Amino acid sequence: MRTEPLLAEADALLARGRAHNAERLLAPFVGREPENVGAWHRMARARLDLDDLNGALLAAQAAWHLDPYDVESLFWLSQARSRLADHAEAIAAAAAACREDPGNPRLHNRLAEAQLAAGLPTDAAEGLRVVADMARYDADLYVTYGLALFAIGRPLSAREALGHALAIDFGHTGARAALRKFDRAMSTAIDAASLALAADEFAESLRIHPGRQPSRRPGPGREALGHVARVSLVWFLAAIAGVGILEATGLLVAPTSLYLTLFAAAGAAGCVSTLARPSH
Incomplete structure (x- = not known):
């Protein structure tokens, strides 16, 4: 496989949150072409997304050793060092990158x-x-x-x-x-x-x-799911209240199964909303 299409595919996988697939794609490639700095950058990013911090550091160091003045290599080296709480090294790498490209x-x-x-x-x-x-x-x-x-x-x-x-x-x-x-x-x-x-x-x-x-920011998919769940919960609760009012006024005779369905749906929406909430 040619280099550029492979790296583009890795970028697309990482953008879609499929770091595991990106890492599996890149692993044999960096074995065959260990001098490819761009592949090591993407490997570092994939491993950070997978919380493989030591693996991310190794990938970032591989890129940095190939080109110690490359700002992208310094960026991922700093990122990995921060996640490992090696703060002095993380700040030093980021500061070096800023000096290279102010x-x-x-x-x-x-x-x-x-x-x-x-x-x-x-x-x-x-x-x-x-x-x-x-x-x-x-x-x-x-x-x-x-x-x-x-x-x-x-x-x-x-x-x-x-x-x-x-x-x-x-x-x-x-x-x-x-x-x-x-x-x-x-x-x-x-x-x-x-x-x-x-x-x-x-x-x-x-x-x-x-x-x-550190707390991980929810991805856009998780944020959207939480929003939909919260809106759905409001509508289900409103429906329960509306059915109750109609039944109390004699305009509707609601079967018990309708209440059970609405309560179950509201409970499910509430659970999804809670699970989709970002952790802190």
Whole structure:
């Protein structure tokens, strides 16, 4: 198989969330062509998606050894190091990538993510403040900027950053998930002291400690399923109430089986909605 079609197929599999298939496709290829840097990048991404962190690090290191100045190699090396809580190395790799390509907002975003994972929200917020104006088209960067701002106790600025992300991409799942996290964190903030505590707890929730995996953002399919389930639950409950009202007024005689069906459907929708909710 020629290289470009294979890598394109791996990209398509990864975009569809089929990391296992991508990893199986790439494994024999990197065995035959271990000098292919792009294949190692995709292998690192697939293994990260599969939570094979040591395997991801090995793939990222293979790419980095082939080309230590390649920003994509540095990106995946940083990503794997962060997930393994090797924060100094993760920050160093991301910073090196930024030096190689200072105009690339994706690399600055990776550096800020590495700093948040290391418990350095002030560094992350300051770094993104400097590059935010040049990356006004990058929704992911503004989401990370919002997380950093909230973690240093600036909730209004954080919401403004997420508003900008949604202006770029109205359906951005990361921005909407962050807003929900903000609402939960702010539910306990009633004064300056409690706001500071909420910000500290929020910053701590972004950290990655050795042996602890970060919360994974739900994919768009899971988000859509949860939304449909919540809407369905509302409609089933409304139908139950409507049938009850009609029966109480004598306009309808509803069989018991109708109530059982509606209650079962509502229960199923409620279960799906709960299971589709992102974990934190």
